Amino acid sequence: MLDVRDLRVTSNAGYPLVDGLSFTLNRGETLGIVGESGCGKSLTSLALMGLLPVGMSVSRHVEFESADLLKLAPAAMRDLRGDRLAMIFQDPMTSLNPALTVGYQIAEGLIRHRGCDRREAHEHSIELLRKVKLPAAERRFDEYPHQLSGGMRQRVMIAIALICQPALLIADEPTTALDVTVQAQILHLLGS
Ligand SMILES: Nc1ncnc2c1ncn2[C@@H]1O[C@H](COP(=O)(O)OP(=O)(O)OP(=O)(O)O)[C@@H](O)[C@H]1O
Numbered sequence: 559m560l561d562v563r564d565l566r567v568t569s570n571a572g573y574p575l576v577d578g579l580s581f582t583l584n585r586g587e588t589l590g591i592v593g594e595s596g597c598g599k600s601l602t603s604l605a606l607m608g609l610l611p612v613g614m615s616v617s618r619h620v621e622f623e624s625a626d627l628l629k630l631a632p633a634a635m636r637d638l639r640g641d642r643l644a645m646i647f648q649d650p651m652t653s654l655n656p657a658l659t660v661g662y663q664i665a666e667g668l669i670r671h672r673g674c675d676r677r678e679a680h681e682h683s684i685e686l687l688r689k690v691k692l693p694a695a696e697r698r699f700d701e702y703p704h705q706l707s708g709g710m711r712q713r714v715m716i717a718i719a720l721i722c723q724p725a726l727l728i729a730d731e732p733t734t735a736l737d738v739t740v741q742a743q744i745l746h747l748l749g750s
């Protein structure tokens with residue numbers, strides 16, 4: 559399903575940040591990427607999502623469901639992102655939009671990719687927020703990211719990534735902000 563060959567991410571100054579990474583992933587498989595801080599795990603994830611910081615370039619070969627991700631037009635990439643391909647980001651504080659309610663940010667995926675109307679999208683989103691154990695999901699739906707705790711924001715990020723049941727989920731340290739029992743629950747949820 560995913561074939562990454564000789565992935566290179568180059569900084570805007572022209573030096574390599576990820577240099578020659580290759581791996582393949584089949585449907586139903588889980589792959590863990592480990593490495594010291596700063597070795598390029600987050601950049602690898604962002605490169606696959608087409609979300610590298612401005613100025614960085616990426617090269618060689620990334621094939622996902624027989625599409626060449628590195629050659630895909632921006633519009634086609636936007637169709638894929640949040641639908642077949644989703645990511646839980648490492649830092650919920652900078653990845654959520656502070657100007658939109660968390661509910662809006664979750665429901666958006668269903669409206670854009672699944673053609674749901676607002677009411678359906680609302681219903682499914684609340685259901686998922688309950689699954690990721692967000693307390694008082696109904697009320698939190700209409701709140702903004704700054705009104706939530708770090709752990710709650712992380713759960714919202716997870717819900718945004720899961721809402722369209724992606725074929726490939728990239729999780730960049732998805733449970734770092736959560737306590738150990740909740741970590742276990744979330745990992746169980748991601749595995750199911
Ligand atoms: N926006 C950026 N501009 C310039 N360099 C960056 C940027 N983001 C990351 N880097 C550099 O790229 C390298 C890889 O960073 P990355 O965030 O992928 O590391 P990581 O493996 O995810 O680390 P951690 O485990 O701490 O999250 C680091 O050396 C970092 O300094």
Ligand SMILES: [Mg+2]
Binds near residue numbers: 599600730
């Ligand atoms: Mg990282």
